Amino acid sequence: MDNVSFTVNENEIVAVVGESGCGKSALALSIMQLHNKQRTKIEGAIRYRDSDLVALNEAQMNKLRGKDLGMIFQESLTALNPLMTVGRQIEENLDYHTDLTKKAKKARTMELLAKVGIPLPEFTYKQYPHELSGGMRQRSMISMAIACNPSVIIADEPTTALDVTIQAQILDLLKSIQKKTHMGIILITHDLGVVAEIADRIVVMYAGQVVEMGTVLRIFKNPRHPYTRSLMNSIPSAATGQDRLHVIEGAVPSITRMPRQGCRFKDRISWIPDNTHENSPELHEVASDHWVRCSCYKHFYFQGRKEKR
Amino acid sequence: MWKFILRRILGMIPQLFVLSILVFMMAKAMPGDALTGRQMDPKADPERIAEQRVQMGLNDPVHVQYIRWIKNIAHGDWGVSYTHKTRVTEVIGDRIWNTVYLAFGTLLITYLLAIPLGIISGRWNDSWMDKAITGYNYLGYATPVFIFALLMLFLFSFTFALFPAGGSVDPYIEPGTFSYVLNKINHLVLPVMSGALVATVTTVQYLKNEIIDTKTRDFIRTARSKGIPDSKVYSGHILRNAFLPIAAFLGYEITGLVGGSVFIESIYSYPGIGQLFVTSVMLRDFSVVTALVMMTSFATLLGTLLSDIILSAVDPRIRIE
Amino acid sequence: MALLNVNDLKVYFPIVGGFFRRVTDYVRAVDGVSFELHEGETYGLVGESGSGKSTAGKAIMSLNKAASGEILFGNKDITKLSGSQIKPLRRDIQMIFQDPYSSLNPKKRVLDIIAEPLRNYERMSSVEEKKVVQNYLDKVGLDSEAIHKYPHEFSGGQRQRIGIARALTLKPKLIIADEPVSALDVSVQAQVLNFLQELQEEYKLTYLFIGHDLGVIRHMCSRIGVMYRGRLVEEGTSSEIYENPRHLYTKRLIAAIPDIRPETRREKERLRNALKEEYEQTFASYFDDTGRAYDLKRISETHSVALP
Numbered sequence: 001m002d003n004v005s006f007t008v009n010e011n012e013i014v015a016v017v018g019e020s021g022c023g024k025s026a027l028a029l030s031i032m033q034l035h036n037k038q039r040t041k042i043e044g045a046i047r048y049r050d051s052d053l054v055a056l057n058e059a060q061m062n063k064l065r066g067k068d069l070g071m072i073f074q075e076s077l078t079a080l081n082p083l084m085t086v087g088r089q090i091e092e093n094l095d096y097h098t099d100l101t102k103k104a105k106k107a108r109t110m111e112l113l114a115k116v117g118i119p120l121p122e123f124t125y126k127q128y129p130h131e132l133s134g135g136m137r138q139r140s141m142i143s144m145a146i147a148c149n150p151s152v153i154i155a156d157e158p159t160t161a162l163d164v165t166i167q168a169q170i171l172d173l174l175k176s177i178q179k180k181t182h183m184g185i186i187l188i189t190h191d192l193g194v195v196a197e198i199a200d201r202i203v204v205m206y207a208g209q210v211v212e213m214g215t216v217l218r219i220f221k222n223p224r225h226p227y228t229r230s231l232m233n234s235i236p237s238a239a240t241g242q243d244r245l246h247v248i249e250g251a252v253p254s255i256t257r258m259p260r261q262g263c264r265f266k267d268r269i270s271w272i273p274d275n276t277h278e279n280s281p282e283l284h285e286v287a288s289d290h291w292v293r294c295s296c297y298k299h300f301y302f303q304g305r306k307e308k309r
Numbered sequence: 310m311w312k313f314i315l316r317r318i319l320g321m322i323p324q325l326f327v328l329s330i331l332v333f334m335m336a337k338a339m340p341g342d343a344l345t346g347r348q349m350d351p352k353a354d355p356e357r358i359a360e361q362r363v364q365m366g367l368n369d370p371v372h373v374q375y376i377r378w379i380k381n382i383a384h385g386d387w388g389v390s391y392t393h394k395t396r397v398t399e400v401i402g403d404r405i406w407n408t409v410y411l412a413f414g415t416l417l418i419t420y421l422l423a424i425p426l427g428i429i430s431g432r433w434n435d436s437w438m439d440k441a442i443t444g445y446n447y448l449g450y451a452t453p454v455f456i457f458a459l460l461m462l463f464l465f466s467f468t469f470a471l472f473p474a475g476g477s478v479d480p481y482i483e484p485g486t487f488s489y490v491l492n493k494i495n496h497l498v499l500p501v502m503s504g505a506l507v508a509t510v511t512t513v514q515y516l517k518n519e520i521i522d523t524k525t526r527d528f529i530r531t532a533r534s535k536g537i538p539d540s541k542v543y544s545g546h547i548l549r550n551a552f553l554p555i556a557a558f559l560g561y562e563i564t565g566l567v568g569g570s571v572f573i574e575s576i577y578s579y580p581g582i583g584q585l586f587v588t589s590v591m592l593r594d595f596s597v598v599t600a601l602v603m604m605t606s607f608a609t610l611l612g613t614l615l616s617d618i619i620l621s622a623v624d625p626r627i628r629i630e
Numbered sequence: 631m632a633l634l635n636v637n638d639l640k641v642y643f644p645i646v647g648g649f650f651r652r653v654t655d656y657v658r659a660v661d662g663v664s665f666e667l668h669e670g671e672t673y674g675l676v677g678e679s680g681s682g683k684s685t686a687g688k689a690i691m692s693l694n695k696a697a698s699g700e701i702l703f704g705n706k707d708i709t710k711l712s713g714s715q716i717k718p719l720r721r722d723i724q725m726i727f728q729d730p731y732s733s734l735n736p737k738k739r740v741l742d743i744i745a746e747p748l749r750n751y752e753r754m755s756s757v758e759e760k761k762v763v764q765n766y767l768d769k770v771g772l773d774s775e776a777i778h779k780y781p782h783e784f785s786g787g788q789r790q791r792i793g794i795a796r797a798l799t800l801k802p803k804l805i806i807a808d809e810p811v812s813a814l815d816v817s818v819q820a821q822v823l824n825f826l827q828e829l830q831e832e833y834k835l836t837y838l839f840i841g842h843d844l845g846v847i848r849h850m851c852s853r854i855g856v857m858y859r860g861r862l863v864e865e866g867t868s869s870e871i872y873e874n875p876r877h878l879y880t881k882r883l884i885a886a887i888p889d890i891r892p893e894t895r896r897e898k899e900r901l902r903n904a905l906k907e908e909y910e911q912t913f914a915s916y917f918d919d920t921g922r923a924y925d926l927k928r929i930s931e932t933h934s935v936a937l938p
Contacts, residue, residue, distance in 0.1 A: 019815040034533055058539070066536035073534075078527040081546055082626055083553075092545070093535045128625040134679070144535070163678035163842060168886035168902060190816060193845070193888030197895055216892045234820035235890060236849030244827065245820035245849070251785060316651075 001026050001208045005044075008152065011182040013174075015189060015199035015216070017231075021252050023208040024188045028156045031186070032071055033061050048152065067097040070145030074157035076137035080129035086140045087113075087125030093147040112143040116173060135166035139173070146177060154186045159194060171198050192235060196220055201289075204228050207253055207264040210283065214290035224292045226269050226300040233307060246305060263294040271303050272296055314614065321610045325603070329382075332602045333375050336595040382603075388596035392589070397600045400585070407477045408581035411504070411570070414497050416562065418505035423512035430513060431520025431551070432543060442513060449510030455572040458503040462576060465499060472499045475578035500577045504570055512555065519551035526550070549623075556623050560616030564608040632666040632702075633836050634690065634804060639663045639699035639709075641682070641689050659685040661860035661922065662699070667804065672830065672837040674851030674868075676844060676883070682860040683840045687806045690838065691725050692716050703804070721751055724797035726790075728809035733793055734781040740767070741777040744796045751800060766795040770825065787818035791825070801833065808840045823850060844887045848872055853932070856880045861923040863916075866933035876935040878916050882909055 001023040008014045016024045029035045031046055033053055046053040048068065053061065065071075073079035081089060087109050094105045106125075113121035116139040129137055138158065145153055155174065159167040175198060178185060187199055195202055195216060202219050204212040204227065212225040223229045233246035250268045253259065259266075263277040281294035362368055366377060381388065387397035430442045466474040473479070477496050482489045523529065524547060532546045574584035582601065589597040621627045640663075642656035660682040667673050675683040688694040690701055692708055701708040703719055711719070724747070727733040734743055744763045748754060754762070764774045770791040781789055790810065797805055807826070811819040823846065829835060841847050847854060848868055855865040856879065864877040875881045885902050889895070915938070917923055926934040 019817060029530075032534055034530055062536040062538055064536065065534055071531075071534040073527060073531055075527060079531045081528040081532065081550070083549055083624065084546075092532070092537065096536050096538075096541075130626050141531075144531075164844060164886040164888075165678065165882060167888070171888075172899070172902070191888065192816075193890055196890050196892040197888040197898070199892075220890070220892050231816060232890070234817050236820070236823060236845045244824045247821045247824060248817045251787075 001030070004205070004208075004210050006203050006210065006213060008184040008186055010151070010184055011178065012201065013178070013185040013187055013199045014201045014203060015187045015195040016203045016205060017189060017192060017195055018205035019190055019252060021207075021254070022205040024205050025156060027205075028071070028154050028186070028188050031154060032065060032069060062096070066093050066150075067148045068150050068152065070148070070150035070153045072138075072141055072145045072153065072155040072158045074160050076134065076141045076161070077129060079141065080137065082129055085126055085128055086132065087127075090140065090144045090147055093144055097148045108147070109143075112147055113140065115146075115177070116140070116143040117169075118143075134162055135169065138162060138166075138170055142170070142173065142177070146181070146183075149181055150183060152184045152186065154188070156188045157190070158187070160189070160191070167194070168197075174198070192232065204231075207258055208255075209264060209293060210291075211265065211293045212291065213283075214287070218287065218290050222290075224286055224290070224297045225265075225294075226272070226297060227265050229300065229302075229307065230268075233302070233305075244305075246302065263296055265294070266296070269296070269300065272299055272301075314618070317614050317617075321607070324610065325607060328606050329379060329603060330375070332599050333378060334371075336599050337371060337374070339593065339595070378599075387600040390589075390594050390597045392592045392594045393597075397596050400597055401582070401600060401604070404581050404585050407579065408574070408583065410493070410497060411500055411573070411579065411581055412563070414501040415504040415508065415570075418501055419508045419512060422505065423509045423516060426509070427513045427516025428520065428548065430517040431524075432547075434517075434521055439517075442517075446510045446514050449507050452507060454503065454507045454570075455576060457507055458500075458573055458576045461499055461503045472496075477580050496579070500570075500573045500579055503576075504573050515558075516551060516555060519554060520547060523547045523550045553620070553624055557616050557620040560612045560614070560619055561609075562612075563615065564605070564612030633669045633704075634667040634838075635700070635702035636666065636686070636690070637664050637700040637702070639686060639689060639701060640697040641685050641694050642697040656697075658860050660689065662925075663855075663857070663860070663862050664699075664926075665855050665862065665865060667836050667838060669803075669836055670830070670834050671853065672839055672851045674839045674841065674847040674854040675857060676841060676847050676854060677857035678842060678883075680859075681857040683857050684808055686857070687725070687808050687838060687840050691723060691806060692720075721747075721800045722803045724800065724802040724805050726793055726797050726805060726807040726810045729813050731786070731789065731813070734789055736781050738780070739777065740779055740781070740792055743781070743792060744777075744799060747796060747800050762799060763795075766798055769798070769829070770795045785818070786814050787821055790814065790818075790822050794822075794825070794829070798829070798833070802835070804836045804838065806838045806840070809842070810839075811846060812841065812843060819846070826850070844872075844883065856883065858923060859921075861936065862926055863923045863936045864934065865926060866930075870930075870933045874933075876929065876933075877937070878905075878909060878912065881905055 004023075004027060006014065016027060018024045026035065030040070030042060031053065033056070035042075042054055044054070048064065051060075051064075053064070056064070080086070087106070090109045090112060091105050094100055094108060098105070100108060109125060110121040113124055118124050118136060118139055124132065124136070124140065129140075132140065142158075145155075153174075158174070159170050162170065171194065174185065177183075187194070189195060199216045202213060202216050203210055204219075204225065206227045212219065212223065212228045219228065220232075223232055227248075230246055230248045234248065236245055248268050249270060253264070253267075258264065262279060263281045266272075266274070266277050276296045276299040278295050283291040283293050284295070286292050366374060369377075378388070385398070387401075389395065390397050390400045393400045426442050426445075430439045433439055462474060465471045473496050478489065478493050479496075482492055529542060529546055532542050537545065570581075571583040571587055573579065574581045575587060578584065582605075585597065586601050588594075589601070639660055640658070641660040643659055644653040645655045645657060646652065647654040663682070663686055665673065675686060677683045685694055689696050690703075690708065692711075696709040699709065703723065706719065708716065708719060738746075741760065741763055744766060745759050748759060748762065760777070763777055767774055767776055772788060772791060772795075776784070776788075776792075781792065784792065794810075810826070811822050814822060826837070827850070830837060837850070839847060839850050851868055853865070853867055854871045855862045856871065856877070857863070858879050864871065864875065864880045871880060872884060875884050882905050885898065885905050889898055916936070918938075924936040924938050926936050928934045
């Protein structure tokens, strides 16, 4: 990850979009300060209200994690402890951040399970993760993350492993919870459909950098960066018919071969002249709350195909 | 649960039956029988020996002999040992407790050492403590148990005379008294330590790997994201998951030890099952050998059952009904 | 003419219980499914996990045994053939799997992976074999040097192409693609999908495309069958299914697809909520007393729905 900056406001859903290896999961982990400290170098600041998360020590961070900052992980089967009941795993959160009595914690857990739409909370409380369906597991994962009414939720591919109908339910659930608690949500996903469905703002990442960001309505209507435009043209959807999809030339550079200078997307749009790229590409505000990296977007066109809008 | 156990035990019957045929055939296929040795004796009357053979049914067809043998076993009669001149059940009965003490002593010390060492090594991976423990592990892997046992014997018995060199108890001590118990324990120290110090390394290594593996699992990240302090993540999440395979292995471990340690028992001339087995094979005391093989096989089958039961008790994903 | 004809296919998995582990009941994974594939078309089977779509595909590959029904390929019924009789048919039906990470043997070189089906059916000198493999690698857009490499040296998209090359070597007539792109990134997915379309044109292939991503299915398939709990609840051309779904379940499935146009989100949410209400109220009327979907009834030339 290199030079990534963005803000999340109260009651807002910011989607971080990119393909595997673009650094979006590393971003999520570093916000939660869950990355391997020995193998990671972090520069810059992650500000939450008055504190800088990067500067906090482990004990201070533990006070925020699970209380102010909640996280929802992707694969809910591996992300839950297989030997612990679902109820206990939710309660654990309350153990460390509240001084409720045992009884009150249990009652609160039931309430949480009911809140995320689990039909029989008393029953599910005693169940183990493997006994639940994928959708139900993801719901209990959400109830775990919101147990202490966090102000920020980071959801890392929360619906990727789920069926479409369940995905729609989970997204609606997140929205409805937000309506009540006004939390800010960072939604990490590779699915532009999900972004269009739920997010307010979008951050598009490529090879560890933000290449475009702004409001969802604006960027979906008028994407500027070549990567964003290419991505949108490679999605098969109801609207595409059966024409060939757009294929981005080449492949995402691996971390070790990441170009340190110049536009990181340059090699994948080789037909665009070299001099249209900046030497050290910066984010430019092209409209209010719409940022694009590098100047190559001004000259970008699709080779031999009509751009789908 | 009970149904499962019952079904498994019933399932063992055909296995044991097939095994009994194999064991019996092998015993018969070995050269000589219990009276072969007697033939060498110039004082023995060859006619008398032949007569004894007929009496004991050693000249009958094999299947007749087998049926007689299995029938007797069904009645709890394992035959008579020709070297000990007593019933096989008695010969084994005398020694089995010694082996059980040795086995559980070894197991206890193994886990008492292995669990803390494994946890230290796994949790503070790559620290100097881990490096020291790993060094010990390499040493343990490289040392054959009989060499190590001999070394222990030489050092602590012959050189420093701290512990007795052999046997399970000194003669002329009244069984049942407190000093008898102490004397027994005193005789156990060296054999148990020799076995345990070497056996520990496998468990340490196993536990360490499990902990390191569990540390990187997704649900540990989830636990951390709840703001659980590190030590609590270990006690609440990592250790229980890491112990699973070790707990499940316990069943096998126990049966392995009930079979007796041939090396340790022989080196310390400790009167247990392992030593009995070796001497019985050498003296062609087949009634004892067959009984021991059947017994250890049954113990192995029970051990696998025990492992399954333990696993189902500690892992909610495995439920037996 | 139909290339493949599936008639009232049922695949049951036994549930064992009781003291003697007797079969007490069956999971009706595929419970009376009929459809046909025409030569050169792409037929999509969609449904959620557990709907039986993959089980049906595997039954056609005779990887699952059918409990009853027929699978006619040409004039032969696959369900009635013994192992050795199936072998020549297996040449004509190949499969592409979902996970390009686990479906290739990590210990084999690409050459051996791709040549494996060839070695089962044909005697070829190693020079000839190499030539054929290189030819197919070229077709799927991989370097000819790739033949000496191992699967872990390739990216997900490349591995999926190796899987496709392997499926192609015997010049099959039918390819069953079970979620072939769901493990891939969007841009790689586009590559593989385009490529499957190109191959279809070149070799006149017929695809049975199994998937849960309705966008991908829509893009690829001319006709679609929607499965729910082991039954087909609706079948029709892509546009019939997407623009005019008649079964409540299909409607709900279509409404759940995230739309790439953010401006429609309110409208879609309203539609979803309305459907949810309808679903809760009228759900039972779409299924018979035992909870089984009704048989398909034809409502137009190409469109059939399971309504009472």
